[in-house]
Amino acid sequence: MPSVNLAGPDNAIDPLTMRRAMGRFATGVAVVTTSLDGTPHGMTVNSLTSVSLSPPLLLVCLTIGARSTDAVTRSGRFAVNILSARQEQIALRFARPGEDHFAGLDVTHERHGVPVIPDAFAHLECAVERHFAAGDHLVVIGEVHSICEREGEPLGYLAGKFSDVVARGHEPVHWIF
Numbered sequence: 001m002p003s004v005n006l007a008g009p010d011n012a013i014d015p016l017t018m019r020r021a022m023g024r025f026a027t028g029v030a031v032v033t034t035s036l037d038g039t040p041h042g043m044t045v046n047s048l049t050s051v052s053l054s055p056p057l058l059l060v061c062l063t064i065g066a067r068s069t070d071a072v073t074r075s076g077r078f079a080v081n082i083l084s085a086r087q088e089q090i091a092l093r094f095a096r097p098g099e100d101h102f103a104g105l106d107v108t109h110e111r112h113g114v115p116v117i118p119d120a121f122a123h124l125e126c127a128v129e130r131h132f133a134a135g136d137h138l139v140v141i142g143e144v145h146s147i148c149e150r151e152g153e154p155l156g157y158l159a160g161k162f163s164d165v166v167a168r169g170h171e172p173v174h175w176i177f
């Protein structure tokens with residue numbers, strides 16, 4: 001199939017075209033959780049990226065103006081809960097704007113009172129190292145202070161749909177730069 005340039009006449013890329021193209025980059029799914037003045041906050045993300053191994057840094061891109069974005073920057077702490085294959089309903093719950101995402105959900109609290117999702121594939125607790133606005137999102141860099149991993153399979157996300165991630169069975173390939 002030939003490739004098609006989807007830029008408009010003035011070379012502008014509209015948001016839906018951008019979303020659709022980036023949707024071809026398969027990711028996992030995570031929930032960013034935090035607590036501000038005793039109130040838990042959380043939102044589903046797939047913008048999670050590893051930034052640095054030493055020091056251990058990661059980043060998430062959070063919509064400017066979302067409740068959780070404000071809570072993360074004001075509290076200075078957050079957890080990244082990487083969801084397991086069976087946690088699609090958790091991903092949907094934490095993506096519904098305006099709802100109490102924690103209603104009826106059993107969470108545990110880590111040091112500093114940050115809530116974490118039970119049975120997540122992994123969770124990483126972070127302190128906000130820095131944040132800066134980039135377009136309509138806030139890039140939040142977190143320094144990782146503790147990590148917890150569980151056996152299981154991750155939840156995947158591709159082209160706007162949740163998916164399974166199937167390993168090909170060869171030896172792990174670890175890239176160290």
Ligand SMILES: Cc1cc2nc3c(=O)[nH]c(=O)nc-3n(C[C@H](O)[C@H](O)[C@H](O)COP(=O)(O)O)c2cc1C
Pocket residue numbers: 029041042043044045046047048061062063065066067068069091092094095096097098099157
């Ligand atoms: C699979 C998936 C990935 C998402 N990734 C992000 C993301 O990386 N950054 C973001 O700001 N919103 C993302 N969203 C949307 C937020 O989860 C959604 O806007 C949420 O309701 C915001 O929560 P709050 O405003 O109640 O804090 C994603 C949603 C889904 C379903």
